[in-house]
Amino acid sequence: MRRLASSVAVTAALFAISGCSADEAPRVEVDPTRAAAVPTTPPPGPSSSPAPDPAPDPAPVTPDDLDRSTAVRAVRHLAGEIGPREATGRSYASAAAWVARGFRRLGYDVERQRVDVPAGESWGVPVPAGSSVNVVARPVGFEPGEPYVVVGAHLDTVPQAPGAEDNASGVGVVLAVAEAVAGRRTRLPVVFVAFGAEEPRGPGDDDHHYGSRRYVDLMTPAERTALRGMVSLDRVGVGARVPVGSAGDSDPVQRALLAAARRAGIPTVPDPQQRSSDHWSFVRAGLPGARLGSTPYAGYHSAGDVPAVVSPSQLARAGRLLLEWLAPR
Numbered sequence: 019m020r021r022l023a024s025s026v027a028v029t030a031a032l033f034a035i036s037g038c039s040a041d042e043a044p045r046v047e048v049d050p051t052r053a054a055a056v057p058t059t060p061p062p063g064p065s066s067s068p069a070p071d072p073a074p075d076p077a078p079v080t081p082d083d084l085d086r087s088t089a090v091r092a093v094r095h096l097a098g099e100i101g102p103r104e105a106t107g108r109s110y111a112s113a114a115a116w117v118a119r120g121f122r123r124l125g126y127d128v129e130r131q132r133v134d135v136p137a138g139e140s141w142g143v144p145v146p147a148g149s150s151v152n153v154v155a156r157p158v159g160f161e162p163g164e165p166y167v168v169v170g171a172h173l174d175t176v177p178q179a180p181g182a183e184d185n186a187s188g189v190g191v192v193l194a195v196a197e198a199v200a201g202r203r204t205r206l207p208v209v210f211v212a213f214g215a216e217e218p219r220g221p222g223d224d225d226h227h228y229g230s231r232r233y234v235d236l237m238t239p240a241e242r243t244a245l246r247g248m249v250s251l252d253r254v255g256v257g258a259r260v261p262v263g264s265a266g267d268s269d270p271v272q273r274a275l276l277a278a279a280r281r282a283g284i285p286t287v288p289d290p291q292q293r294s295s296d297h298w299s300f301v302r303a304g305l306p307g308a309r310l311g312s313t314p315y316a317g318y319h320s321a322g323d324v325p326a327v328v329s330p331s332q333l334a335r336a337g338r339l340l341l342e343w344l345a346p347r
């Protein structure tokens with residue numbers, strides 16, 4: 019038992035070391051299927067070899083397993099290097115490929131779900147019909163009928179915004195949490211999703227959240243029955259308190275998140291009647307969901323939504339809150 023625990027610790031150390039050195043020495047990855055748009059920032063995860071064999075008795079995850087630098091690097095890469103990521107565009111595809119590689123390097127099984135979207139107007143800018151993609155990461159050996167949770171964040175932006183806070187912040191925390199729970203024990207298996215096409219293409223409730231609605235549409239009856247909660251991370255890097263949103267006045271997932279925050283000593287603000295993110299696609303379908311994030315800020319949906327807007331400390335609060343929610347009790 020002691021030997022197994024230490025092998026987990028060594029694995030965690032390798033993750034940390036490789037992430038750190040990779041950040042200091044950006045390198046070109048060799049991927050013959052994607053000659054274009056090679057990112058200069060490697061995605062999270064070990065720099066070379068595949069994920070180690072899962073330990074049969076891994077240590078429980080704790081909030082201290084969060085490496086905030088993973089989230090910060092993702093914000094810099096997605097908003098600072100790639101920039102605006104309209105859901106059907108080439109830059110979105112590049113971002114989705116980068117996130118998929120990050121999940122694979124952490125040892126997850128990755129699925130890409132095509133999301134067709136109509137032409138429309140996104141925050142005043144005409145956008146074409148086309149296809150976007152959800153990037154779905156499941157733990158190896160995931161059993162669809164067993165209880166589990168979904169943690170997701172939208173990867174797209176409105177056309178005029180580099181989207182550091184909205185929503186590279188959410189994707190960055192998703193990647194950092196995926197990194198923290200890899201090789202650790204959680205109270206339930208976690209499926210991570212980077213959603214395409216959350217941003218509006220029109221004024222109605224059916225004119226946004228295309229990626230998460232597609233995800234819900236593709237869920238099997240067994241997956242719906244087994245889902246114990248979905249959390250959408252959307253704008254989680256501004257402010258000093260973490261908004262915890264529920265689609266109605268209150269709901270069980272929101273209350274569980276608020277309780278986790280109290281245990282971890284993280285300041286929160288309840289955010290009732292919150293339907294402006296991907297959790298709403300789940301709640302609309304009768305599934306349990308809640309949102310983290312939504313603090314107003316000056317750069318919202320503008321060219322001013324740059325990495326400097328995002329606070330590493332606030333990213334860490336959101337990530338630690340989620341890990342406390344995911345930790346075995």
Ligand SMILES: [Zn+2]
Pocket residue numbers: 172184185216252253
């Ligand atoms: Zn958003």
